[in-house]
Amino acid sequence: MTAEAVRKAGSEGEERGRARRGRWVAGGVVVLALLIAGVAAVASARGEEEPRVPGTDSADAGFARDMAVHHQQAVEMSFIVRDRTDDEDVRRLAYDIANTQANQRGMLLGWLDLWELPKVAPNGAGPMAWMKGEDGHGEHGGGHEGGGGVGLMPGMATKDELKRLGALRGEEAEVFFLQLMTDHHLGGVSMAEACASRCAVPVEKRLARGMVEGQQSELGLMRDMLAARGAKPRS
Template sequence: MTAGDVTDEQSAAEGHDPHALVERRKTRRVRRAAGGAVALALLFAGAATVASARGDGDGAGAGDARVPGASSADAGFARDMAVHHQQAVEMSFIVRDRTDDEDVRRLAYDIANTQANQRGMLLGWLDLWELPKVAPGGEQPMAWMAGTGGHEHGGTETGGTGHGGHGSGGSEAGSGADGVLMAGMASRSELARLNRLDGERAEVFFLQLMTDHHKGGVAMAEACASLCSVPAEQRLARGMVEGQQSELGLMRDMLAEREAEPRP
């Protein structure tokens, strides 16, 4: 007999209700069964996601043959978006320490939480496919987008820093001009500036940086939705497009409330 059973028996005895103990035990068994069902559902959902990421389930023995190659759009998107998301998480944590505005802090938390989770999925798929997390052979970031127009990005110049340009050294952070690797990414100088600002000035600059960041991310996700071959990754990419477009509208409104607007 557990401590919980003793407590139930004492409560029933004190209330002179012999049926109360029976009902409590039934409720406990139902809750345990429900909890077990939820755990099994999560397990099966995880297994289905892994199978989809491997390409399994579309024919016996097809799984291994359908694993993407190192230079495929699937692998390129997973590598590049993982780097792209990491910077969004970094900027979100910076602004949470630079402002007391609850709306901005809430948005920053949502972005950090969502993109950290998505980044974990992307890196997990690379592990599952046994592919490197760095582009092979000096391959440029976003090279997998060839033919979509997204890999030829010049970006806007602000304070001598290119927005949206990419460097020449693969997918490791810091190898591009002033740390800019892909469309929409902030430079090291801009991150340093965000770290120096406070209050509304920090809020506006964060919203502008994140607007640029989301625009670049949406372009990459749209390309994956068209070019990637793994169904689970395509679904994730479409979800990114929908979620980040919604946040773009929210950030535009938040900038307007502060008498500011996205950068040209």
């Protein structure tokens, strides 16, 4: 092969190589474009576009603040009864409630930090202001009104009731705990249902729906546990 033929063959090889690289790059761009379009389509279909940061007076912020406080009391009651009974079923339920609600409380407070919003209601607004005039009692009629009291959210126990729970032992403590927690869950479900319909942040709405499902399941369990002890819910 002459030198000219060698140069010609080399030139043709380089051109073919450039053409292949061009096709690879073009193909990669097409695949990347398709992937981006697919992700965007899925996000759009799911309605998961990144929302704007909620306002201080929004349902999202109000629910996060109030439910964090509501959950804290459930954790407190669970720890109280844990030390007042040896019944494994009650202790297991108390552990599950404390663990679940402590984790959810951390998420709620974390969102407030992420949104750079206060953890207390602004301008002296009391709890449940985000429900815009609703009484927060939902279909259950507010749980037990005596446990709500002035300034407390639906279903929350009073200081006197918490003190009484800490003074009881054995089955008496179990029954009173189950009654208090039933009221507490009824109030929590009504709050979570309100967020599921009013909140704008998708992940918070999903958490609220999960709270409704989880607490309704525990309500059924607590009714059975009360019945086994010859008692009933107060609400």
